[in-house]
Amino acid sequence: MTATDYRAAVIQGLRDLATFPEANPAVPIPRHDVTFLYFPTRGTDAEMIAEIDRIATLLGVTPDPSDTIYGHHKARLAFGPVGYEALAVLAARHAQHQADTSYSGYVTPAAVDAA
Known part of the structure; x- marks a missing residue:
C-alpha cells in the first residue's frame, strides 16, 4: 500500500468511525x-522538536510549553473532545521510560485478595 493509499484509508476509517456511533446509539x-x-520518527531532540513545530504551523497552533516538564513536546488541535496531537517524547524522558520498564516481566507482584 502506498503512503497515499494508506492516508486515504485512514481518512475513510475515521469517517466510518464517526458515523458508527451515530448509527448505533x-x-x-x-x-x-x-x-x-502522531509520533515523529525517532531522532535527536532538536529534530523531533522541529517536526512538531512544523506540524504545529500546519495545524495553526503553538506547541504547549507546559508539557516540556514531562519530557514531551506536543502540538494539539481540538475539535471539542476529539483532537489531533503530534507528540515527541524527548530523549531524557524516553530513557527514563526505558529504565522504568527494564524489569518488566521479571518482577511479579504478590497476590492481592480481591475481597
Whole structure:
C-alpha cells in the first residue's frame, strides 16, 4: 500500500468511525477525550522538536510549553473532545521510560485478595 493509499484509508476509517456511533446509539462511547496521535520518527531532540513545530504551523497552533516538564513536546488541535496531537517524547524522558520498564516481566507482584 502506498503512503497515499494508506492516508486515504485512514481518512475513510475515521469517517466510518464517526458515523458508527451515530448509527448505533446503544454502543457506548469513551467518557474521556479521544486523540488521533502522531509520533515523529525517532531522532535527536532538536529534530523531533522541529517536526512538531512544523506540524504545529500546519495545524495553526503553538506547541504547549507546559508539557516540556514531562519530557514531551506536543502540538494539539481540538475539535471539542476529539483532537489531533503530534507528540515527541524527548530523549531524557524516553530513557527514563526505558529504565522504568527494564524489569518488566521479571518482577511479579504478590497476590492481592480481591475481597
